[in-house]
Amino acid sequence: MNVLVWNENRHEQTNQVVADLYPEGIHGTIASFLKSDDVTVRTVTLDDEEHGLTEEVLNETDVLVWWGHQAHDEVEDEIVERVKQQVLEGMGVVVLHSSHFSKIFKSLMGTSCDLKWREADEKERLWVVDPSHPIVEGIGEYIELEKEEMYGEHFDVPPPDELIFMSWFEGGEVFRSGMTYRRGKGKIFYFRPGHETYPTYYNPEVQKVIRNGVKWVKSTDNTTPKYGNAKPLETISEKE
Template identity: 70%
Template sequence: MVKVTVWNENRHEQKNPLVGEIYPNGIHGAIAGFLTEAGFEAGTATLDEPEHGLTDDVLNNSDVLIWWGHLAHGEVKDEVVQKVKQRVLDGMGLIVLHSGHFSKIFKTLMGTSCDLKWREADEKERLWVVAPSHPIAEGIGEYIELEKEEMYGEHFDIPAPDELIFTSWFEGGEVFRSGCTFIRGNGKVFYFRPGHETYPTYYNKDIQRVIVNAVKWAQPVDRKRPVYGNAQPLEKITVKVNE
């Protein structure tokens, strides 16, 4: 069974009654709930837990880590970020959601500012599927339409994605690369844009389907990891002596 850890800073839920009403068990709880229903072994971790809930034991037993953050990116300890980065390089999948684009772990793995335009105006978002044969888009129609969402607009300062799965259009006119995949070391990374905390986005069945698909896609490949560093020759090396 694929083991997933859903990480959430869990601050909006404590500070904003509206968010607490929409997500009474936290954004992490809502996501872990539908992942459990989909057949995954889903646990949660939050910012204020010791080691942010991401102990060596938790990370080493996570096939995929899902990350949601916004208010408190700076409070995430650098040593925890480095541990997560190493697990991704070793093969753990990472799914970064919405405002997690500004998280330390995503910026570290991307090597860019990851900045963008944004606006809160209760506007419609339409996520167009631009890679219809990709497994992350399985079961999704031509597009996903969200009645109200926060706008993110280009330019999104990330490296060119290995694959672009979704492109969003917003009622105000902007577009955005909303579903992007990256390979980092032995691990797979998926960035998925929707999920502003004041909207019930994570109850949308299509959004849930994308995240379920992404977990399946991002899980580690069952193979021996490459060995790095000094290596002994596989074949006998014949040394030629100059005559």
């Protein structure tokens, strides 16, 4: 399986807290726990040529993991359409944290993807609401994070195909923190935790969920449907 981790890589250059927390970049940290004997991981960033998302690179990608926050508008629309087409053709995508506002996620959802938010060092408890799902294999009833950014409802996204996590925050809000969608032949997993100033991506349970999510959204060799004018499979009798 070939995994591509995309990160805008801007906070790491401008915020010393983030630079100290993720010295290899958020993309480097995510890549480090995704790599295995059967998973090859490559990282690219916003400032790479074509944002690192060339046709050649995407054609070799089974799963795209996306992290963005402050530079969503800098992603070129042509590249967004290219990524979207790859998803429709079967490439899986894992959308993390503030990437809910990325152009690619909003394009795939068709909504504003807006929400409430607050930075107040709040405890977050992510409750597993679909214990049968492969994405939560190896996870208990909930994941507890000591400090995280709050995201609160209403989250303006379409009803998910599957709701996997529901978060509760210390300030009282709740949030749909783990959801799956299908678009064309592609599968999408949105997973909420991961604010850049917290060590969330070092949490073993968060890492396990992302690894499970990557496996679940992996592209398949399923037949691509044919569209347009179709010849009949059977002989059609002429009407008198």
